[in-house]
Amino acid sequence: METPQYVAARVQRALAEDDRTNELGIRVDVRGDQVYLRGQVPCDERRHLIEAVAREAAPGLTVHNEIRLLEVHEPGEEEHL
Structure with missing residues (x-):
């Protein structure tokens, strides 16, 4: 059986190398x-692609x-800190 670190590294590499995602910022x-996938993305479609x-x-894992989703503010909208 593979170690959790090995599985995590394989998933991370797939997210980075797959043309659908090219994602480096997901934990x-x-x-x-x-x-468990954690991080922030700009749109729901990207969220679903990363999951896929x-x-x-x-395979075989849950x-x-x-x-x-990132909070995206419209240009000119006031930002409250």
Whole structure:
């Protein structure tokens, strides 16, 4: 059986190398047969593509997509800190 670190590295590499995602900013945590994806992306479509690539890279494991959408402000909109 593969170690969690090996599975996480494989998923991370797939996200970076797959033309659909080319994603470097997603954190991948593996606990047992559970894969957790965390980070932020600009749109829902990207969120789903990342999940699809992760599922292909880790067949048979349960993928939890905890990726959040970035808050995008319209230009000129006041930003409250």
